[in-house]
Amino acid sequence: MKVLAICGSPRPDGNTSVLLREALQVLAREGLQTAYLSLHDKQIAPCQACLKCAKEKNRCAQEDDFQGVYEAMAQADGLLLGTPVYFGSATPNLMALLDRAGYVARHGDNIFQRKVGSPVVVARRAGVNFTYAQVLFFFMIMGMVVPGSTYWPIAYGLKPGEVANDAEGMKTVAQLAANMAWLLQKLA
Numbered sequence: 001m002k003v004l005a006i007c008g009s010p011r012p013d014g015n016t017s018v019l020l021r022e023a024l025q026v027l028a029r030e031g032l033q034t035a036y037l038s039l040h041d042k043q044i045a046p047c048q049a050c051l052k053c054a055k056e057k058n059r060c061a062q063e064d065d066f067q068g069v070y071e072a073m074a075q076a077d078g079l080l081l082g083t084p085v086y087f088g089s090a091t092p093n094l095m096a097l098l099d100r101a102g103y104v105a106r107h108g109d110n111i112f113q114r115k116v117g118s119p120v121v122v123a124r125r126a127g128v129n130f131t132y133a134q135v136l137f138f139f140m141i142m143g144m145v146v147p148g149s150t151y152w153p154i155a156y157g158l159k160p161g162e163v164a165n166d167a168e169g170m171k172t173v174a175q176l177a178a179n180m181a182w183l184l185q186k187l188a
């Protein structure tokens with residue numbers, strides 16, 4: 001069983017990355033295969049609503065970094081989608097990926113159905129619940145199975161690395177990863 005964590009921050013080594021890597025460490029300790037992918041160096045434009053994905057299945061017609069990321073998502077049994085809060089929402093980096101992945105999947109082989117996954121969200125101060133719900137909407141509409149934790153998987157920090165000082169946030173994400181490992185192993 002393989003879990004892919006996707007970091008939606010434009011910072012390669014920021015707080016979202018710290019949280020996702022913590023989760024992956026727990027998953028690896030539990031015996032799962034893990035992979036990490038950051039969107040900071042990926043060019044993924046917004047969906048153009050061209051609907052070419054309805055004709056040529058499982059592909060987006062736009063020639064950028066989308067298809068490689070989509071194929072990595074397709075190969076994973078579990079997905080962690082991490083984002084910082086930007087003006088109360090998920091980053092456009094992550095949402096551009098999800099809009100296109102969602103449409104390609106719906107018009108293709110519905111690859112997300114029954115995968116296990118969760119959002120992971122970090123902010124300086126506000127917008128975490130909204131952003132968690134925003135990303136959760138993707139998981140739910142795609143028919144995915146979402147484990148919980150001892151709290152919602154949100155944490156606080158401003159400058160890169162600061163989230164490591166949020167002991168409760170780090171613990172919540174570690175427990176989310178442990179629950180995800182448990183669930184994936186039950187489903188295997």
Ligand SMILES: Cc1cc2nc3c(=O)[nH]c(=O)nc-3n(C[C@H](O)[C@H](O)[C@H](O)COP(=O)(O)O)c2cc1C
Binds near residue numbers: 014087
């Ligand atoms: C453009 C922008 C908008 C932001 N908007 C918010 C916000 O609405 N609420 C908040 O609490 N923090 C906000 N922040 C702070 C980030 O969420 C915070 O620094 C976070 O730790 C960044 O995660 P990263 O290091 O993974 O990029 C914003 C930061 C940027 C750059």
